[in-house]
Amino acid sequence: MNDSKLWLLPGQLDSHADRTAGLDWLAAQWAGPKARMVAVAPDSGIEWSAGLPLLSRVDQPYDPDSCFYLGRLPDGPVFARMLPQAQGEVRELLDDIPSGDIQIVFAAAALVNWHSQAGFCPVCGNATKVEPPGWSRSCPVCPRELFPRTDPAVIVAIRDRDNRLLLGRQPVWPPRRMSVFAGFVEAGESLEQAVHREVAEEVGIKLESVCYFGSQPWPFPRSLMLGFTARARTTQQQIDGEEIEYARWFSKAEFTQAVAAGELLLPNAHSIARRMINGWLGDTLPL
Numbered sequence: 040m041n042d043s044k045l046w047l048l049p050g051q052l053d054s055h056a057d058r059t060a061g062l063d064w065l066a067a068q069w070a071g072p073k074a075r076m077v078a079v080a081p082d083s084g085i086e087w088s089a090g091l092p093l094l095s096r097v098d099q100p101y102d103p104d105s106c107f108y109l110g111r112l113p114d115g116p117v118f119a120r121m122l123p124q125a126q127g128e129v130r131e132l133l134d135d136i137p138s139g140d141i142q143i144v145f146a147a148a149a150l151v152n153w154h155s156q157a158g159f160c161p162v163c164g165n166a167t168k169v170e171p172p173g174w175s176r177s178c179p180v181c182p183r184e185l186f187p188r189t190d191p192a193v194i195v196a197i198r199d200r201d202n203r204l205l206l207g208r209q210p211v212w213p214p215r216r217m218s219v220f221a222g223f224v225e226a227g228e229s230l231e232q233a234v235h236r237e238v239a240e241e242v243g244i245k246l247e248s249v250c251y252f253g254s255q256p257w258p259f260p261r262s263l264m265l266g267f268t269a270r271a272r273t274t275q276q277q278i279d280g281e282e283i284e285y286a287r288w289f290s291k292a293e294f295t296q297a298v299a300a301g302e303l304l305l306p307n308a309h310s311i312a313r314r315m316i317n318g319w320l321g322d323t324l325p326l
């Protein structure tokens with residue numbers, strides 16, 4: 040499955056029927072011959088090397104505090120196992136992870152990142168505990184059930200009237216990397232308002248025809264990227280110099296030439312940014 044379809048179709052992991060299952064059932068799933076797991080550490084570490092299967096056989100005892108049931112693939116149950124630390128980092132390995140495994144590793148990273156930071160109740164401060172199968176925690180004092188959090192962030196592909204695409208560069212990125220524009224949604228703000236504000240702040244450009252494109256999780260540590268397309272009402276840039284240090288309008292010919300010459304490095308193959316850039320290049324971006 041390619042990434043352009045992955046996040047539009049029903050999820051691969053079938054888990055809803057199993058979410059209320061008890062510990063005995065979970066332990067039996069874990070101990071079954073078809074059980075597999077992905078080992079992930081907080082801060083999106085992963086115990087995996089390119090070329091090996093992402094999911095490995097289960098060979099440890101079942102511990103509900105660190106083994107979270109992700110769901111069921113056609114060939115068996117899948118768990119995320121939380122490690123204290125891991126050698127690799129999911130984001131750095133993304134280009135090597137097969138498309139078919141991306142949803143699983145994103146779910147595992149999102150869940151483990153959240154558990155690692157949700158040890159205490161945000162209301163009363165008491166220690167929380169994992170509720171099997173691992174998709175919530177509870178505070179025994181309040182009592183309150185806590186669920187994984189997601190931070191909404193907008194990302195926008197901006198084109199001008201000549202169908203040029205605006206790409207910008209953050210100072211923290213590797214040399215020559217450029218991408219479309221993104222930022223977190225602020226409190227009390229709509230997604231569209233966040234798009235207008237971020238672009239105005241970062242490159243000083245006014246937008247029109249802001250239109251929803253699609254979404255995908257980005258659990259590093261816990262974002263949901265909400266993609267938009269927009270037309271530039273003005274093309275004169277005013278770079279903020281902090282979040283964005285450089286921006287440039289690309290025609291398709293200029294873009295293709297810059298990529299071929301190695302002057303322009305694109306965002307990760309599994310990112311929504313890349314999907315939007317590919318859509319512009321292939322004339323499949325709406326609007």
Ligand SMILES: [Zn+2]
Nearest residue numbers: 160163178181
């Ligand atoms: Zn509490």
